[in-house]
Amino acid sequence: MRNEILELSFEFALDIIEFAEQLEEKRKFVVANQILKSGTSIGASVQEAQNCESSADFIHKLKIAAKEADETEYWLLLCKYSENYPFEEYLLDEIKEIQKIINIIINTSKGK
Numbered sequence: 097m098r099n100e101i102l103e104l105s106f107e108f109a110l111d112i113i114e115f116a117e118q119l120e121e122k123r124k125f126v127v128a129n130q131i132l133k134s135g136t137s138i139g140a141s142v143q144e145a146q147n148c149e150s151s152a153d154f155i156h157k158l159k160i161a162a163k164e165a166d167e168t169e170y171w172l173l174l175c176k177y178s179e180n181y182p183f184e185e186y187l188l189d190e191i192k193e194i195q196k197i198i199n200i201i202i203n204t205s206k207g208k
Contacts, residue, residue: 102139104194105138109136112131135168142157166195169188172191
């Protein structure tokens with residue numbers, strides 16, 4: 097069975113790794129490190145949620161993923177609006193899609 101959020105967050109993490117390398121090439125080490133941490137931890141939290149002990153634990157793990165997604169969006173927006181920083185619009189599109197799906201899952205899980 098396909099798990100869309102698991103797949104999307106994993107693919108996003110791979111894209112973020114590549115983008116962090118672009119930032120490092122431009123010597124933007126602080127932002128590269130921050131975006132690498134938050135962007136890859138989304139998928140890690142989603143993965144961890146797959147084996148939760150309870151519904152509350154599942155929701156908690158996904159809320160952590162949502163917070164990391166929000167932080168990643170922040171770093172991407174800083175890159176977009178800062179001079180001399182690389183930026184990839186598709187990453188902003190991907191993170192918004194991930195945020196939307198995570199929020200739907202959280203809201204649906206709360207209703208159970």
